[in-house]
Amino acid sequence: MMFTSTRNNNLSVSAAQAILQGLSTEGGLFVPQQFPQLSVETVYQMDYCQMAEKVLGSFLTDYDPQFLQQAVKQVYGSAFGTKAGYVQQVNKNTWSLELWHGPTCAFKDYALQMMPKLLVQARTMLSSTDTTVILVATSGDTGKAALEGYRDLEGIRIKVFYPTGGTSEIQRLQMATQQGNNVEVYAVEGNFDAAQTGVKKVFADQAIGQLLKEKGVSLSSANSINWGRLVPQIVYYFYSYSQLVKQGVIALGNPVDFCVPTGNFGDILAGWYAKQMGLPVGKLICASNKNNVLSEFFATGVYNAKREFFKTTSPSMDILISSNLERLLYHVSGGNDTLVAELMDSLSKTGSYTLPKDLLEKIQQDFAAGWADDQQAADEIKHRWDTDGYLCDPHTAVAFRVAEQTAHTKDAPCVVLSTASPYKFPMAVLQALGCPVPQQDFEALRQLETFSGVQAPTQLKELEQKPQRFSKVILPSDIVKAATEEISAL
Numbered sequence: 001m002m003f004t005s006t007r008n009n010n011l012s013v014s015a016a017q018a019i020l021q022g023l024s025t026e027g028g029l030f031v032p033q034q035f036p037q038l039s040v041e042t043v044y045q046m047d048y049c050q051m052a053e054k055v056l057g058s059f060l061t062d063y064d065p066q067f068l069q070q071a072v073k074q075v076y077g078s079a080f081g082t083k084a085g086y087v088q089q090v091n092k093n094t095w096s097l098e099l100w101h102g103p104t105c106a107f108k109d110y111a112l113q114m115m116p117k118l119l120v121q122a123r124t125m126l127s128s129t130d131t132t133v134i135l136v137a138t139s140g141d142t143g144k145a146a147l148e149g150y151r152d153l154e155g156i157r158i159k160v161f162y163p164t165g166g167t168s169e170i171q172r173l174q175m176a177t178q179q180g181n182n183v184e185v186y187a188v189e190g191n192f193d194a195a196q197t198g199v200k201k202v203f204a205d206q207a208i209g210q211l212l213k214e215k216g217v218s219l220s221s222a223n224s225i226n227w228g229r230l231v232p233q234i235v236y237y238f239y240s241y242s243q244l245v246k247q248g249v250i251a252l253g254n255p256v257d258f259c260v261p262t263g264n265f266g267d268i269l270a271g272w273y274a275k276q277m278g279l280p281v282g283k284l285i286c287a288s289n290k291n292n293v294l295s296e297f298f299a300t301g302v303y304n305a306k307r308e309f310f311k312t313t314s315p316s317m318d319i320l321i322s323s324n325l326e327r328l329l330y331h332v333s334g335g336n337d338t339l340v341a342e343l344m345d346s347l348s349k350t351g352s353y354t355l356p357k358d359l360l361e362k363i364q365q366d367f368a369a370g371w372a373d374d375q376q377a378a379d380e381i382k383h384r385w386d387t388d389g390y391l392c393d394p395h396t397a398v399a400f401r402v403a404e405q406t407a408h409t410k411d412a413p414c415v416v417l418s419t420a421s422p423y424k425f426p427m428a429v430l431q432a433l434g435c436p437v438p439q440q441d442f443e444a445l446r447q448l449e450t451f452s453g454v455q456a457p458t459q460l461k462e463l464e465q466k467p468q469r470f471s472k473v474i475l476p477s478d479i480v481k482a483a484t485e486e487i488s489a490l
């Protein structure tokens with residue numbers, strides 16, 4: 001299987017090259033040149049590891065199958081306990097695919113536990129001797145998941161920058177207490193944009209790039225534009241479908257709808273890939289918060305990022321540029337790299353673009369979309385608890401709400417992707433439930449446990465006692481220095 005760029009069909013690279021490089025040189029994203037077919041009849045009996053081996057193996061054909069078998073065992077066999085791809089029925093027609101039973105309690109673990117292994121292997125396969133420095137600007141979940149995934153890996157260093165005012169206290173402590181000898185965590189004075197802009201500056205600075213090259217260092221990013229982050233996410237669509245078949249909810253071959261809380265469009269796109277591979281998916285329902293660029297796009301074909309940015313209770317979905325949408329545009333246009341390059345150029349120059357009508361109609365066959373604001377998400381948290389006894393976080397609540405408002409495929413059950421543990425956001429969840437909210441996150445966490453009778457994940461409770469290793473607060477203007485610090489001394 002070879003990969004090409006969404007903006008240049010003449011490129012053809014191996015999976016290892018796509019994963020090591022991340023982004024194509026002209027700015028495009030790497031996409032597979034075919035969709036391998038996977039019949040549900042043959043895979044639905046498999047356990048999670050076997051299924052992951054099958055899906056990863058069908059795209060990463062240049063990787064040693066034995067390596068992949070080992071890697072998936074290490075990740076999905078142990079890091080997720082027994083709950084990789086766990087599906088919980090919520091009410092008559094709705095299931096929750098709980099993707100937060102991994103080490104950092106958010107769905108990003110599925111990709112960020114696996115991708116570092118794929119990257120290290122790619123370095124070996126391509127005989128790369130550079131030190132890889134991963135730079136991450138994060139509003140919360142990505143930073144911690146990346147730190148856990150990349151810690152103590154040989155030849156790799158990781159530096160994470162988070163905004164002082166942008167994360168929940170629990171999210172902050174998850175990063176400030178991080179273990180590992182190749183990790184660095186910085187709080188940046190300001191909001192997420194300040195951190196993000198600072199990190200982008202490092203990537204774009206040619207003088208720095210040259211200096212790093214001379215020292216044998218290459219920079220890389222951990223965000224979801226890398227193919228290595230997308231492919232592990234395809235697995236749980238197949239797996240959850242299979243669970244519904246095994247439980248007798250659907251007959252093999254009948255459709256299932258999936259509703260996905262969406263930010264950068266990575267998670268939901270993995271579902272679209274699953275459909276192209278042969279999974280009987282009805283509608284993919286794209287759920288946004290008040291930053292509703294995507295639901296507008298699916299309704300009108302106009303992608304307009306020139307709008308007010310809202311900070312919401314679902315911060316991991318506070319995104320105006322959903323990078324992975326570019327991959328969908330490429331595929332539905334039949335691989336029209338010229339069109340994709342034009343649209344992306346328009347987006348970066350004018351902040352918007354308009355999709356040709358025939359392509360919009362094509363997309364609308366597969367996707368539905370909607371959005372919910374903070375109040376609606378809070379109402380939904382309370383409603384799900386009161387009527388179904390089911391506790392969910394604000395991101396998942398957005399998806400439940402949108403799933404309810406949206407027309408479904410006839411007779412199809414709906415699987416909602418639950419992307420974070422409610423205990424990562426105990427203040428917001430307690431408040432939504434109508435409880436008095438204490439001053440402190442761990443107090444809120446305990447009260448939420450008492451209220452709901454649902455235990456919080458141990459790794460979150462333990463944070464309260466863990467020593468904080470990283471307390472440095474820097475100015476946005478110091479990010480370049482922090483990113484290159486010990487490298488200049490090499």
Ligand SMILES: *Cc1c(COP(=O)(O)O)cnc(C)c1O
Binds near residue numbers: 142316
């Ligand atoms: C990252 C994240 C999302 C959005 O996923 P995308 O792949 O960026 O669309 C949703 N919920 C949570 C909790 C997340 O961390």
